[in-house]
Amino acid sequence: MSASPVARLVGLASGLLRRVVIGRVPKLFDAAYYRERNPGVARSGLDPFLHYAWFGARRDRNPNADFDTAFYRRQSGRTRLDPLRHYGQIGAAQGLDPSPGFSTSLYLARYPDVVAAGVNPLQHFRTDGRAEGREAAPSPIEPDRLRALDGVAEDHRLTLPEAEGGRFALTLLRDSPLDRTADFAPRFCLQLCVDGVEYDALLNAFRAFEAGAQASLALEIDTGAGPHPPMPTQLLAFERCFVSRSGNGRVLHLRYAELRAWDLRLKRPGVAAVFPGGHFSARLLAKGEGWPAA
Structure with missing residues (x-):
């Protein structure tokens, strides 16, 4: 068309x-x-x-198909360039890997002619190496870190804040109407760049909400208020959920059957807590926008 x-x-x-x-x-x-x-x-x-x-x-x-943006950002942290240009101009020379299935350093070590040609290793593999039968070794970088993201569609992943110094509000809801336009997702992954205090506060909020009877509980995160980690430290994996958005895509709504909270601060990340199903929303706040009313 x-x-x-x-x-x-x-x-x-x-x-x-x-x-x-x-x-x-x-x-x-x-x-x-x-x-x-x-x-x-x-x-x-x-x-x-x-x-x-x-x-x-x-x-x-x-x-x-050979570049995993989320995987790369965990190695590079926040950069001035987008991840793809960063890899092409800086990251490959630093030995960063573009995906779990491709090791930059191992490819160059295996094929010295690529080094001599001065070609980006992933570009060589995509344009010539794969057709020539050359092999790409998997990345050795923290393979367990991404297990929660296995098989999760790109539009069922979100990292907050989207930009350095961003602000967002997270709300737990006892109940909320289901949007008829909601999509079903086997898993939705929300990755958060939060500091240690915020990490603990969020887990405690889920525990308090599970044990209490309040209709809602909100947590406000302002990453511009002080130093924050450049990479995600917490991953919320919402299992078997319905996903919808509002507010020009700035508000995410989830109704889920189970939540698994992953601790990404560990060298071998794992599930830190599991919570029963519920309702959850995340709102991205524009610069100067006030916090949502309680």
């Missing part, structure tokens, strides 16, 4: 903006792959790499 006139206009304008602000699209970026997995981007006509660099990377969207 051909693009609408509006989508074509958006494509031209956003493509020009991307060339002015960002420059060339990295060779590692697979526009067809990104559009296929982000149909909203395809329908809008928005330049796909501009979307990835400005929005998609923050939501752990992957730029190609």
Whole structure:
């Protein structure tokens, strides 16, 4: 189906903006792959790499089939560049791995001709190495860290805050109406960059809510109020849930059958607590926006 006139206009304008602000699209970026997995981007006509660099990377969207944005961000932390450009310009030279299935250092050690050619190892593997029968060794970096994310669709993952210094509110609800437009997700993963006090406060909030009778319980997180870890320290895995969004996508609503809270601060992360089903919402707050009313 051909693009609408509006989508074509958006494509031209956003493509020009991307060339002015960002420059060339990295060779590692697979526009067809990104559009296929982000149909909203395809329908809008928005330049796909501009979307990835400005929005998609923050939501752990992957730029190609061999690059896992969430996995890479755990190694690099917050960076000025989006994860894909960071890997191409800096990360590969530092030995960072683009996905659990690809070790940068082991690929270069196995194929010295790639080193001599000065080619990005993942780019070589994607364009030539795979077709030539060269093997990619799995990454040795904390393989257990991502077990909770195995098989979870990209649009069923969210990392908060989306930007350094961001603010968000988390609310536990005793009951709430089910949105008819809600999607079913076998698992929804919410990763939080919280400090130790906030980590404990959130677990205690779930425990208190489970034992109490209050209709709701809210927790407010302001990562701009003090130093915060650059990588997620807590992962909330909501099992067998219905997912909906409101407020232009800034409010997430979940009705879930079980919650497993993972501690990501450990070298070998694991489940720290399990809670019964319930209702949960997460609201991203814009700069200057007040906290939601209790």
